[in-house]
Amino acid sequence: xxxxxxxxxxxxxxxxEFDGFNLVVHNCLINSYLEWGNVSEARKVFDEMPERxxxxxxxxxxxxxxHGNVDEAMSYFGRNPFSDVFSWTATINGLVQNRxxxxxxxxxxxxxxxxxMPNDVTFTCILRACGELGDFExxxxxxxxxxxxxxxxxxxxxxxxVTFFLRLGEIDFARRTFDQMKEKNVISWTAILDxxxxxxxxxEAHRIFEEMPERxEVSWSAIIARFSQSGNVEEAVKLxxxxxxxRFKPNVSCYSSVISALASLEALPxxxxxxxxxxxxxxxxxxxxxxxxxxxxxxxxxxxxxRVVFDSIPEKNVVCWNSIVSGYSLNGQLxxxxxxxxxxxxxxxxxxxxxxxxxxxxxxxxxALEVFDGMILSGEQPNKSTFSxxxxxxxxxxxxxxxxxxxxxxLKLGFQHDIFVGTALVDMYAKSxxxxxxxxxxxxxxxxxxxVWTAMIQGLAENGFAEESLSLFEEMEHASSVAPNxxxxxxxxxxCSHCGLVDRGLKYFNSMEKxxxxMPNxRHYTCVVDMLARSGRLREAEKFITDMPYEPEAxxxxxxxxxxxxxxxxxxxxxxxxxxxxxAETKTGGYVxxxxxxxxxxxxxDVLSTRNMxxxxxxKRSGGCSRIEVRNEEHLFxxxxxxxxxxxxxxxxxxxxxxxI
DNA sequence: TTAGGGTTAG
Numbered sequence: 079x080x081x082x083x084x085x086x087x088x089x090x091x092x093x094x095e096f097d098g099f100n101l102v103v104h105n106c107l108i109n110s111y112l113e114w115g116n117v118s119e120a121r122k123v124f125d126e127m128p129e130r131x132x133x134x135x136x137x138x139x140x141x142x143x144x145h146g147n148v149d150e151a152m153s154y155f156g157r158n159p160f161s162d163v164f165s166w167t168a169t170i171n172g173l174v175q176n177r178x179x180x181x182x183x184x185x186x187x188x189x190x191x192x193x194x195m196p197n198d199v200t201f202t203c204i205l206r207a208c209g210e211l212g213d214f215e216x217x218x219x220x221x222x223x224x225x226x227x228x229x230x231x232x233x234x235x236x237x238x239x240v241t242f243f244l245r246l247g248e249i250d251f252a253r254r255t256f257d258q259m260k261e262k263n264v265i266s267w268t269a270i271l272d273x274x275x276x277x278x279x280x281x282e283a284h285r286i287f288e289e290m291p292e293r294x295e296v297s298w299s300a301i302i303a304r305f306s307q308s309g310n311v312e313e314a315v316k317l318x319x320x321x322x323x324x325r326f327k328p329n330v331s332c333y334s335s336v337i338s339a340l341a342s343l344e345a346l347p348x349x350x351x352x353x354x355x356x357x358x359x360x361x362x363x364x365x366x367x368x369x370x371x372x373x374x375x376x377x378x379x380x381x382x383x384x385r386v387v388f389d390s391i392p393e394k395n396v397v398c399w400n401s402i403v404s405g406y407s408l409n410g411q412l413x414x415x416x417x418x419x420x421x422x423x424x425x426x427x428x429x430x431x432x433x434x435x436x437x438x439x440x441x442x443x444x445x446a447l448e449v450f451d452g453m454i455l456s457g458e459q460p461n462k463s464t465f466s467x468x469x470x471x472x473x474x475x476x477x478x479x480x481x482x483x484x485x486x487x488x489l490k491l492g493f494q495h496d497i498f499v500g501t502a503l504v505d506m507y508a509k510s511x512x513x514x515x516x517x518x519x520x521x522x523x524x525x526x527x528x529x530v531w532t533a534m535i536q537g538l539a540e541n542g543f544a545e546e547s548l549s550l551f552e553e554m555e556h557a558s559s560v561a562p563n564x565x566x567x568x569x570x571x572x573x574c575s576h577c578g579l580v581d582r583g584l585k586y587f588n589s590m591e592k593x594x595x596x597m598p599n600x601r602h603y604t605c606v607v608d609m610l611a612r613s614g615r616l617r618e619a620e621k622f623i624t625d626m627p628y629e630p631e632a633x634x635x636x637x638x639x640x641x642x643x644x645x646x647x648x649x650x651x652x653x654x655x656x657x658x659x660x661x662a663e664t665k666t667g668g669y670v671x672x673x674x675x676x677x678x679x680x681x682x683x684d685v686l687s688t689r690n691m692x693x694x695x696x697x698k699r700s701g702g703c704s705r706i707e708v709r710n711e712e713h714l715f716x717x718x719x720x721x722x723x724x725x726x727x728x729x730x731x732x733x734x735x736x737x738x739i
Numbered sequence: 740t741t742a743g744g745g746t747t748a749g
Contacts, residue, residue, distance in 0.1 A: 140740070168740040202741040237742040268743040300744040331745035338746065369746040400747045407748090431748045463749040498749070 087119075101127075105134050112141030132160035136168050143172025163189075163197050171203040179207035183216070196223075198232050205238040209245040217242050231260050240269045249273065264290070268297045275304035280313070299331040302339075311339040315348070330366050337370035346378040353387075365391055369398045376405025381414070400428045407436025412445075427453070427461050434467045446471040447480055460487065462496040469502035473509040481506045497523070501530040508537025528560045536569040544577035564596050568605060575609035583609045604634040611641025616650055632661045 104127050111120035124130070124138045135158040142151035155169050166189055173182035186204050189196055196204070201224045208217035221239060229235050236259045243252035256262070256270045267290040274283035287293075287301050298321045305314035318336040321328060328336070333356055340349045353371055356362045362371065368391040375384035388394075388402045399422040406415035415436050422429050430453040437446035450468045453460060460468070465488045472481035485503060493499045500523045507516035520526075520534045531554050538547035551570050554560055562570075567590055574583030587606050590596045603626045610619035619638050623630045635658045642651035 136740075164740055166740090171740055197740085199741045206742080234742050239742095241742065263742095265743045270743095272743070294743095296744050298744085303744055329745085334746050335744085364746095366746045371746095373747065395746090397747045402747095404748055426747095428748050435748060461749095466749060 101129060101131060101134070105131075105137060108134065108141065109137055112137070112144065115145065117142065117145050117147065132162060132165065135160055136165045139165065140168040140172050143169065143176060146176060148173070148176055148178065161192065161194070163194055163200065166194055167197065167200045167203060170200060170207075174203055174207045174210065177210065179210040182207040183211070195227065198224075198229055198234055201229060201232075201235045202238040205235070205242045209242045212246060214246050214248065217246070233259075233261050233263060233266070237263075237265050237269060240266060244269065244273050244276075249277065264292045264294050264297055267292070268300050271297065272300055272304060275301065275308060278308065280305065280308065280310055284313075293326070295326055295329045295332065298326055299329060299335065302332055303335040306335045306339040306342075309342070311342045314339040315343070315345075330361065330364050333361060334366040334370040337367065337374050341370065341374040341377045344378050346374075346380065349374045349378065362387065363390060363392055365393055365395055365398055369401050372398065372401045372405060376401070376408055379409055381405055381409050381411060396422065396424055396426050396429065399423075400426075400432055403429060404432035404435070407432050407439060410436075410440045412436050412440060412442070425456075425458065427458050427464060430456075430458055431461070431464050431467065434464065434471075438467050438471055441474070443471040443475045447475070450484070454487070460491065462493045462499050465493055465496075466498040466502045469499070469506045473502070473506040476510075478510040478512060481510055494519075494522075495524065497525060497527060497530065501527075501533055504530055504537065505533040508533065508541060511541060513537060513541045513543060526558065526560065528563055528566070531558070531560050532563065532565045532569065535566055536572075539569045539573035539576065542576065544573040544579075547573040548577070548579075548582075562594050562596070564599065564602070567594065567596060567598075568601055571602060571605040571609065575605060575612060578613055580609055580613045580615065600628050600631045600634075603628060604631045604637060607634040608637035608640075611638045612644070614641065614645045616641050616645060616647055620650060620654075632658060635661075 104123060107123050108120045111117070111123065120138065120141060124134065127134065135154070139151050139155050139158065142148075142154065151169070151172060155165065158165055166185065170182045170185050173179070173185065182204065186196065186200070186207075189200075201220065204220055205217060208220055217239075224230075224232070224235050236255060239255050240252050243249075243255060252270070252273055256266060259266060267286065271283055271286045271290070274280070274286060283301065283304070287297070290297065298317070302314050302317050302321070305311070305317060315336060318328065318332060318339075321332065333352065337349065337352055340352065349371075353362070353374075356367055356371070361367050368387055371387045372384045372391075375381065375387065384402065384405050388398070391398055399418065403415050403419045403422070406412070406418065412433075415433055419425075419429060419433050430449065434446050434449050434453075437443070437449060447468065450460070450464070450471075453464070465484060468484045469481060469488075472478075472484055475481075485506075488494055488499050488503070494503075500519060503519045504516050504523075507513070507519065516534065516537050520530065523530060531550075535547050535550050535554070538544070538550060548570065551562070551566065551573075554566075555562065567586065570586050571583050574580070574586065583606065587598065587602065590598050590602065603622075607619050607622055607630070610616070610622060616638065619641060623634060623638065635654050639651055639654045639658065642648070642654065
């Protein structure tokens with residue numbers, strides 16, 4: 079029995095005035111103080127008690143352990159005159175809960191020296207410690223001891239054993255223990271259910287769930303949570319509906335899980351229905367449910383509603399703050415994200431990561447890096463996802479220096495072996511033109527997934543190492559278990575196109591569906607058009623465009639037009655330019671390219687009239703832009719415009735170099 | 740004194 083904090087103080091006061099002593103009331107007082115986190119009052123009552131029994135000692139020691147006061151607890155434990163299996167077990171349990179499993183084991187071994195026999199609860203605690211330590215042999219020897227003492231068919235111990243085997247990934251042992259149990263309860267079933275969900279065998283999990291003779295709200299919440307986390311969100315929602323239909327009362331955990339599932343589905347109407355239920359039972363102020371709701375509204379692009387829920391949560395923790403920051407970030411509302419980020423009382427690395435990801439999302443790469451600098455300065459430890467974002471920002475900026483700095487930091491923290499960080503590094507170096515560094519990182523990676531292969535193959539192709547890119551692709555096909563995907567094949571086509579390997583490219587394109595089972599998309603088609611156009615097979619390219627199953631991308635037409643320019647085919651150019659100008663997205667592109675076709679053919683009159691048309695229609699030219707960094711300064715070069723302050727000098731030098739060549 | 744479930748980034 080516990081008293082609330084106000085009542086505890088009142089009763090404490092009354093007892094003092096009464097000057098009486100009742101052991102039971104004092105023990106209750108200690109428990110109440112500890113329950114409310116008032117350790118110093120509990121200590122005072124305990125120290126001033128004229129007489130203590132075994133219960134006083136055990137509850138005070140385990141209360142201290144519950145609040146992390148380990149040294150003090152151990153000191154009181156050593157002085158306990160009522161040393162029995164309860165006091166030892168409670169202490170062992172407290173140590174395990176403080177993640178001091180090694181110390182817990184030591185205490186367990188000491189029990190024998192003092193002649194105290196462990197009971198069933200001792201074994202469950204100690205098995206948990208073995209699980210924490212990841213020591214399979216130790217767990218098995220504890221199991222042996224428990225059998226020796228006669229606990230072979232003990233339900234709690236068997237349940238703990240199942241969990242222990244699961245923690246160590248010993249699936250067969252877990253299943254065998256479960257199958258051999260004479261008696262099973264809802265905990266045993268939930269544990270084994272969890273195993274199948276964790277293994278990703280959701281069908282078997284579902285079967286187990288159906289088979290369970292008994293369910294409670296924890297087993298429901300276990301299966302709903304697991305389905306939700308593993309991405310089987312529709313199934314999670316269905317189970318929730320079933321649970322309600324079966325007249326079970328969903329608890330906080332069920333609501334948070336189902337709301338989180340609805341958030342990934344971006345199911346706003348369903349979310350609002352659940353929100354209404356939550357409001358009805360007064361659960362919206364709960365930090366778990368509230369946080370899920372904030373996330374739901376933000377993922378459904380309704381940051382306003384998310385903010386209302388956020389403001390209504392009385393006791394916000396860092397997860398809750400992070401959800402609103404990431405919610406605003408996700409929706410590109412970086413002003414709000416930054417403002418709330420600044421108000422977080424105690425940030426963690428996820429808070430920083432959320433803001434960095436936000437700037438990355440709106441392609442404000444320099445701010446993303448600025449936040450990263452702030453993170454380092456604040457002493458917060460970046461994690462692998464920080465580096466993954468930061469390196470992506472570096473890849474998009476001309477600065478190789480910043481990328482190198484982030485790389486050094488990642489090395490220092492030992493994240494270089496992480497596949498996400500490794501991939502981001504490969505990509506960053508390739509995009510910054512440092513193909514050699516990119517290759518070094520790639521070759522050092524112990525495990526490679528399709529993303530990193532894609533990054534390397536693409537990096538080589540885009541840096542002009544087309545042959546190498548293609549041989550890497552072949553190596554991937556022969557030496558790895560990674561199957562080519564659409565993106566990799568796009569890089570392969572790109573490489574063929576830039577290498578002039580038209581027939582090989584066409585062979586890859588034609589085998590996409592047949593050999594690799596990948597439907598080519600618009601981008602693949604565009605790449606083939608570019609490939610044909612570059613090699614002068616203009617009519618073939620035109621036919622390819624006419625025959626393709628999609629409306630050609632503007633880029634495909636532009637690529638063909640570019641081919642017309644190189645090979646001086648003005649008739650085809652006019653036809654294509656007309657098609658291109660119908661496109662809203664590139665009204666200018668067609669004309670600019672057409673005027674280039676005329677220019678290369680020396681038809682200056684046509685050039686002029688085309689350019690006039692661009693101006694008449696009030697079209698803004700949007701040319702390409704190159705960026706380089708020289709001595710920490712960014713220089714931008716736009717196609718067709720000489721806007722750089724030193725363009726005169728630059729072109730002069732360029733001319734000089736050209737004449738030298 | 741014990742064994743099963745919960746919200747945020749990538």
